[in-house]
Amino acid sequence: MSQAEDIESVDEDGVIESVSGPVVTATDLDARMNDVVYVGDEGLMGEVIEIEGNLTTIQVYEETSGVAPGEPVENTGEPLSVDLGPGMLNAIYDGVQRPLDELEEKMGSAFLDRGVDAPGIDFEREWEFTPSVAEGEIVEPGDVIGKVPETASITHKVMVPPNYEGGEITSIETGEFTVDEVIAELDSGEEITMHQEWPVRRARPSDEKETPTEPLVSGQRILDGLFPIAKGGTAAIPGPFGSGKTVTQHQLAKWADADIVVYVGCGERGNEMTEVIEDFPELEDPKTGKPLMSRTCLIANTSNMPVAARESCIYTGITIAEYFRDMGYDVALMADSTSRWAEAMREISSRLEEMPGEEGYPAYLAARLSEFYERAGKFQLINGEEGSISVIGAVSPPGGDFSEPVTQNTLRIVKTFWALDADLAERRHFPSINWNESYSLYRQQLDPWFRENVAEDWPERRQWGVDVLDEEGELQEIVQLVGKDALPEDQQLTLEVARYLREAWLQQNAFHDVDTYCEPEKTYRMLGAIKTFNDEAFDALEAGVPVEEIQDVDAAPQLNRMGVADDWNEFIDELESDLKEQIRALY
Numbered sequence: 112m113s114q115a116e117d118i119e120s121v122d123e124d125g126v127i128e129s130v131s132g133p134v135v136t137a138t139d140l141d142a143r144m145n146d147v148v149y150v151g152d153e154g155l156m157g158e159v160i161e162i163e164g165n166l167t168t169i170q171v172y173e174e175t176s177g178v179a180p181g182e183p184v185e186n187t188g189e190p191l192s193v194d195l196g197p198g199m200l201n202a203i204y205d206g207v208q209r210p211l212d213e214l215e216e217k218m219g220s221a222f223l224d225r226g227v228d229a230p231g232i233d234f235e236r237e238w239e240f241t242p243s244v245a246e247g248e249i250v251e252p253g254d255v256i257g258k259v260p261e262t263a264s265i266t267h268k269v270m271v272p273p274n275y276e277g278g279e280i281t282s283i284e285t286g287e288f289t290v291d292e293v294i295a296e297l298d299s300g301e302e303i304t305m306h307q308e309w310p311v312r313r314a315r316p317s318d319e320k321e322t323p324t325e326p327l328v329s330g331q332r333i334l335d336g337l338f339p340i341a342k343g344g345t346a347a348i349p350g351p352f353g354s355g356k357t358v359t360q361h362q363l364a365k366w367a368d369a370d371i372v373v374y375v376g377c378g379e380r381g382n383e384m385t386e387v388i389e390d391f392p393e394l395e396d397p398k399t400g401k402p403l404m405s406r407t408c409l410i411a412n413t414s415n416m417p418v419a420a421r422e423s424c425i426y427t428g429i430t431i432a433e434y435f436r437d438m439g440y441d442v443a444l445m446a447d448s449t450s451r452w453a454e455a456m457r458e459i460s461s462r463l464e465e466m467p468g469e470e471g472y473p474a475y476l477a478a479r480l481s482e483f484y485e486r487a488g489k490f491q492l493i494n495g496e497e498g499s500i501s502v503i504g505a506v507s508p509p510g511g512d513f514s515e516p517v518t519q520n521t522l523r524i525v526k527t528f529w530a531l532d533a534d535l536a537e538r539r540h541f542p543s544i545n546w547n548e549s550y551s552l553y554r555q556q557l558d559p560w561f562r563e564n565v566a567e568d569w570p571e572r573r574q575w576g577v578d579v580l581d582e583e584g585e586l587q588e589i590v591q592l593v594g595k596d597a598l599p600e601d602q603q604l605t606l607e608v609a610r611y612l613r614e615a616w617l618q619q620n621a622f623h624d625v626d627t628y629c630e631p632e633k634t635y636r637m638l639g640a641i642k643t644f645n646d647e648a649f650d651a652l653e654a655g656v657p658v659e660e661i662q663d664v665d666a667a668p669q670l671n672r673m674g675v676a677d678d679w680n681e682f683i684d685e686l687e688s689d690l691k692e693q694i695r696a697l698y
């Protein structure tokens with residue numbers, strides 16, 4: 112978070128009038144909406160959220176116990192902003208972009224911080240800057256003027272800030288600089304450093320949104336295969352407690368083929384976030400072999416951190432995502448969970464005694480949610496390049512009831528819906544994404560990509576799988592009434608094929624070294640192997656072979672081993688030829 116540099120220029124301090132949890136009112140404060148203020152003797156960070164006459168209401172991002180009326184409030188005169196520049200990757204921040212490791216150093220504990228400010232990026236570290244434009248060239252806002260090797264896998268692009276005028280470069284440096292040193296000057300008098308600030312509640316500018324046509328490949332079969340999300344798309348994962356939201360979000364953060372991942376842990380239990388913080392630094396990017404953290408920025412705002420910081424962490428996250436998008440990267444932002452964010456809004460709203468809407472949530476809940484998801488998309492950038500932000504929000508409806516306001520309002524906005532299902536989770540079917548309830552509105556627009564990059568008949572093969580699963584759904588109702596054996600043999604066979612679809616294809620073990628990530632080619636071939644079984648089996652049935660005999664061929668259960676097979680291409684080749692041979696031998 113930015114530190115106010117110019118506090119003197121602002122008028123007199125205000126005086127605290129009342130304190131109610133995270134909400135503090137002050138009198139005599141000369142402030143504008145969304146100004147950042149320092150509250151009380153300890154200087155706790157807060158933000159102005161309401162001004163009525165002489166009374167200013169502030170939400171405070173830190174615990175307010177011990178803060179008393181009469182203490183001063185100091186205005187920084189600046190909106191809540193993030194520091195942008197090299198050094199954000201590999202970092203772990205709290206909800207107002209204070210690096211947790213630095214807080215820990217200053218405070219001895221990451222969770223007991225009060226009145227400590229720390230910049231979001233390191234102002235002392237020097238970075239190797241190599242210009243990509245020369246003196247005399249004209250640059251405009253958003254243009255890249257040079258590069259910094261930020262981490263093992265990501266090159267940071269230094270841009271003309273979007274709120275600059277631009278002009279001719281009169282001087283540009285090469286070498287090692289801190290983020291605050293001037294590396295280029297323009298004839299407009301503007302000076303460029305590697306550091307930008309941006310107010311979190313305002314989207315960074317872009318030219319226009321485009322229709323996304325590439326999938327964000329997740330390596331999860333049910334997602335890539337049935338319910339894909341586009342690069343620049345939006346998805347929601349609602350599910351009751353224990354149904355696999357967090358595991359799904361972690362899988363996406365680990366394996367999604369985004370250039371940059373921003374992971375916002377919002378209000379979930381501290382130990383879950385600890386898991387992320389401990390787990391992630393150990394992981395390798397399957398494509399580059401480099402540490403995954405070198406493309407990741409974590410924002411951790413656990414349930415024991417103050418509620419107002421939980422409200423802001425989503426904005427901090429999306430602003431950081433936009434900054435990397437502006438460099439032309441594909442960014443994926445995961446928010447776990449947007450329900451905790453909405454609850455933070457509800458708590459603050461009730462302290463403000465606003466008129467409550469549905470289930471006590473503020474009336475502006477829907478607007479806030481859509482403002483947030485609106486910041487996702489595939490963008491034509493102001494510098495003419497393209498970049499994208501995909502947003503995936505977990506929703507934790509109390510009791511798993513999808514009719515509650517946060518789930519409902521989210522569903523109206525997002526285009527991909529991965530419905531987690533407590534029954535599936537209970538049966539240990541993971542990922543417990545319900546294939547009947549989930550949907551993706553991107554399927555068709557992504558088909559050309561899958562045709563071109565995986566297999567020409569990708570959509571047809573998928574449709575075959577969908578049809579079998581649909582048919583199983585209908586047959587299950589009959590089975591429940593009369594039992595499986597009462598069904599005609601062809602329907603019994605369909606049930607068997609559907610079982611393999613569920614168990615061998617849809618199920619995927621996040622904790623198995625090989626199965627945890629499944630490339631689209633493997634997803635396609637696994638489905639193909641099950642279809643081979645299906646086609647051979649129906650031919651045999653038609654030739655008069657009893658269904659039991661077909662089901663009992665030795666090779667069939669091998670279908671369940673495809674996911675964990677290391678040399679999957681070879682494994683599937685052999686399996687398909689065994690299936691053909693063994694089933695054909697029956698007649």
Ligand code: ADP
Binds near residue numbers: 351354541543622
């Ligand atoms: P939630 O966040 O919805 O409360 P979690 O994501 O923590 O639920 O999942 C609960 C448990 O379910 C996990 O601890 C894990 O044992 C199991 N689980 C969920 N998804 C998978 C998966 N894809 N593979 C294996 N186990 C899973």
